[in-house]
Amino acid sequence: MAKEEFLPSTKSVIAVPNALISMRNIWKTYQMGIEELHALQGVTFEVQKGEYLAIIGPSGSGKSTLMNLIGCLDTPSKGQYWINGNLVSAMTDDELAQIRNKEIGFVFQTFNLLARATALHNVELPLIYAGIGSSNRQERAKATLASVELGDRILHRPNELSGGQRQRVAIARALVNNPSILLADEPTGALDTKTSFEIMALFEKLHADGNTIILVTHEHDIAKRAHRVITIRDGEIEKDERIR
Amino acid sequence: MNFAETLKLALSAIWAHKLRSFLTLLGMIIGVTAFMVVLSLLQGFNTYVDEKIAGIGSNSFTVRRFSFEDFKDTDTAAAAQRRNKDLTFDEMEFIRERAQLIDKSGAKANPNTRSVERNGEVLQDVTIDGAEPVIGEIEKLDIAEGRYFSDSENNNSMRVAFIGSEIAKKLFPFGSAIGEEFTIQGIPYRVIGVQVEKGTIFGQPQDVFVQLPIKTYGANFGGLTRSRGLYFVATSKSDELFKDAVEEARTLIRIKRKLAFGEKDNFGILTPDAIAGLRDSILGPTFIVILAVPAIALLVGAIVIMNIMLVAVTERTKEIGIRKSLGARQSDILKQFLLESATLSAIGGIIGLVLAELLGFIISAFLLKTVIPWYAAVISIGVSAFVGALAGLFPAWKAARLDPIEALRAE
Numbered sequence: 001m002a003k004e005e006f007l008p009s010t011k012s013v014i015a016v017p018n019a020l021i022s023m024r025n026i027w028k029t030y031q032m033g034i035e036e037l038h039a040l041q042g043v044t045f046e047v048q049k050g051e052y053l054a055i056i057g058p059s060g061s062g063k064s065t066l067m068n069l070i071g072c073l074d075t076p077s078k079g080q081y082w083i084n085g086n087l088v089s090a091m092t093d094d095e096l097a098q099i100r101n102k103e104i105g106f107v108f109q110t111f112n113l114l115a116r117a118t119a120l121h122n123v124e125l126p127l128i129y130a131g132i133g134s135s136n137r138q139e140r141a142k143a144t145l146a147s148v149e150l151g152d153r154i155l156h157r158p159n160e161l162s163g164g165q166r167q168r169v170a171i172a173r174a175l176v177n178n179p180s181i182l183l184a185d186e187p188t189g190a191l192d193t194k195t196s197f198e199i200m201a202l203f204e205k206l207h208a209d210g211n212t213i214i215l216v217t218h219e220h221d222i223a224k225r226a227h228r229v230i231t232i233r234d235g236e237i238e239k240d241e242r243i244r
Numbered sequence: 245m246n247f248a249e250t251l252k253l254a255l256s257a258i259w260a261h262k263l264r265s266f267l268t269l270l271g272m273i274i275g276v277t278a279f280m281v282v283l284s285l286l287q288g289f290n291t292y293v294d295e296k297i298a299g300i301g302s303n304s305f306t307v308r309r310f311s312f313e314d315f316k317d318t319d320t321a322a323a324a325q326r327r328n329k330d331l332t333f334d335e336m337e338f339i340r341e342r343a344q345l346i347d348k349s350g351a352k353a354n355p356n357t358r359s360v361e362r363n364g365e366v367l368q369d370v371t372i373d374g375a376e377p378v379i380g381e382i383e384k385l386d387i388a389e390g391r392y393f394s395d396s397e398n399n400n401s402m403r404v405a406f407i408g409s410e411i412a413k414k415l416f417p418f419g420s421a422i423g424e425e426f427t428i429q430g431i432p433y434r435v436i437g438v439q440v441e442k443g444t445i446f447g448q449p450q451d452v453f454v455q456l457p458i459k460t461y462g463a464n465f466g467g468l469t470r471s472r473g474l475y476f477v478a479t480s481k482s483d484e485l486f487k488d489a490v491e492e493a494r495t496l497i498r499i500k501r502k503l504a505f506g507e508k509d510n511f512g513i514l515t516p517d518a519i520a521g522l523r524d525s526i527l528g529p530t531f532i533v534i535l536a537v538p539a540i541a542l543l544v545g546a547i548v549i550m551n552i553m554l555v556a557v558t559e560r561t562k563e564i565g566i567r568k569s570l571g572a573r574q575s576d577i578l579k580q581f582l583l584e585s586a587t588l589s590a591i592g593g594i595i596g597l598v599l600a601e602l603l604g605f606i607i608s609a610f611l612l613k614t615v616i617p618w619y620a621a622v623i624s625i626g627v628s629a630f631v632g633a634l635a636g637l638f639p640a641w642k643a644a645r646l647d648p649i650e651a652l653r654a655e
Contacts, residue, residue: 073569073648094573101571112566112652116260128249129571173570 017082019046020180020212021070026089027078028065028235039065040076041235047181047214052207054215054223057232064185066232067216071106071183072099084180101129105174109186111166113158119145119169120154126177144176145169148202164195171202181212188222200225247583254584257556258591268552269592271545272631276596276624277603279538280616284604286531288614293523302516303486304382307331307476307493311512312522328510329501331474338500339476345489349478350378353461353468360454362415362426370411371453372428374461374468380406382477390422390437397436398457403464405433409441410451428454431464444610490515542628545592546635553585553639564643565651574644581640582633589632593625 028040039062047053057063068074069081072088075096081089083103091099105126106112113122123141132140145154148168158166167187174182184203188196200222207213215226223229224243231239258265309331314324336351343349355373359366379385380392388409397404405426412421412435421435433456442450462468480489490513497511557564564577597616604614 068649071569073652094575097568097571097573100569106569108652112562112569114563114566116256125567126570129567129573129576131246177571 016085017046019082020049020051020084021045021047021214022082023069023079024081025079026066026069026076026081028062028069028074029077038235040069042079043232043235043237044079045230045237045240047212049180049212050207050210052203052213052215052225052227054217054226054229055232056217056220056223056229057238058218061232062235063216063218063232065235067183067185070181070214071104072096097129101126101177103180105177105179105182107167107170107174107182107184107187109189111158111163111170111190113166113169113173115158118155118157119150119161119172122158122169123173123176126173130177141172141176144172147175148172162195163191164198167191167195167199168202171199171206175206175211181214182206183214183216185216186218187215188219189217196222250579250583251587253580254587257584258588264552265588265591268548269545269588269595271541271548272589272592272628273545273596273599275538275541275545276593276628277599278541279535280597280600280620280624281603281607281614282534282538283620284600284614284616285607285612286527286534287617288607288612289527290523291615292612293519296519303483303489304477304479305486305490305493305513305515307478307497308512308514309473309475311509311514312518314512324510327508328512330469331476331497331511333474335497335500336474336476339478339493339496342496343478343489343492345481345485345492347479347481347489348378348382349476349493350376350382351458351474351476352376352379353458353472353474355453356465356471358428358465360411360415360426360428362424365415367411367414367452369452372456372461372465373453374456374458374465374472376458379477382479386440388438388440389420390435392437393457398459401459401463402457403431403433403460404436404457406437406439406455407435408439408449408451408453410449411454412438428464486515542631545589545628546631549585549589549632550635550639553581553636554642556584557581557639557643560643561646561651561654564646565648565654568646568648569652577646578640578644581643582636585636585640586629586633589635590625590629592632593628596628597621597624 023043023045026040026043027038030037030039043066055063055066065074069076072083072091073096075081075091076089079089080087083099086099086103088096088099100106113119114125120138120141123145124137127137127140142151142154145151148171150165150168150172153161153165158169161169167190171182171187174184182203187203188199191199203213203215204225213226215222217223227244228242229239230237309328310324313320314328315321331351333351336349339346339349353374355371357369358372359368360370360372361367375393377393377395377398385392385406390406392406393404396402407421415421415426416424416435421438423434423436425432425434427433433454439451444450456464458468461472465472468474476493478489478493480486494509494513498509501510503510567577601616604616607614
């Protein structure tokens, strides 16, 4: 592939997209020995601010790869990825770390909280890496925990909380630095049905508050709660439909 | 992420594995403790020698039958044994009459050990020697009570004694020793002075001695030759004249003994420089060897720390992934693990220092006064932190370079 495709051409700089997220002809290729595996093959889509999007697809469809790209944990082999006016596809590791800190709020299937830290400290983490001072940080973390109804649990450690509470700590952590998007990877995968409903209700509330949410899942029931569903199959977008 | 933040993180990570951290640090603790103890012993020994030298005065020297060089090897020792002669009172007088640069000079006789007795109370192995009255001034003796000898007491071989505080305490437990009598080999002596208590140095009690006027010593113990041979203590008129005063003494004895030009001295002169030089020539090589042992312990300590940090990075791969997903840069992760390693190691250094300080108290109580120089304390903590950072470099670099996706997948 040609080198200039990694760099913003004069044309594309002029064409900074208006959309919050803009994926243009994204390819991701893995070298497996001598074989090349194309996990994504020319994916193109845009996400506007305030959307509630679900990305669905069976395992091996490339949806995890796409999620890693959206979450700026990885860069595409080919194509342009813009988030909030930043060209992510040309960034270095440290720039990616800053974008993750500023623009992305992750919610993981297994919560990924630090086991030794209190709920408060877990929520403080993104603010620590944003370089925000101690008192301001605690205040914001406490307020965010209160907004997910965990104001009375701030000094509990993850093993002292239920699954639903842990996921709400994780959501608070994702929200605390006011990211552009909330990126949730199977957020109800480790929860029972009742708790799943509670968490999904929380996502709807957050969406109503104006947050942009991208939900990656393989469950149609969960995907149906979103307003737009992108279906991925074999590294390509099969369907992109607005359901609400 | 700022320094205080990172330090807090490091401390909590160390605290989370208390036992493991402690075991990891054993090597470092032993290394630092050994280093500090050795250093403080050497420092203490040097101070002791210097004080000894200062005690006889830095501008004083002694003239003896043999010099240090005479004991270089068995052949020279045997040759010196044949050639060198005992010093005599005539030679002392000869020096006194002619010396221009020597301030004071006096003769002493080498000590013997004898039993000392009073009312059935017997003290074994007491050091007994003889000295001219002027020695009291030359050696600046600290007198607790009473006085030193007078010339007339010496000239008349009077049986009077200047004694160490331990002798006074043991023989005269009730009341003052001054004016009281004790016996050596059945001959009575009257106490005229007691020295201030000096304690123990290198397990050698400094307060168990009896000093007699030199003529009394010669008269009652069988002549001032051989094991009771004479030696002279002299001081120069000023520090600047010291070397010349030493040369003057040498020349005068050579004249008195009619040594031809080019003939070797058949006596020896000991200066504080020579004593310090001897000390350094013995301790120099020993010093390096003694310091090599703690250095090896430190190296082993560093390897253990590197190993445990590699384990920590593997164990905490998930944590690293989480931190990276939340916006930690490579440098943040690097700093976190480097500081953890350095802090861990510095804690080892501090524990080692405290242990060394405690051991120092014990050594001071039983052997000799040890001193941990403050710069050594600072250096040892600094060095252990530096060694820790060095040992943590590779593990921290490994952690910083982890791919966030891979790291998040870890269990």
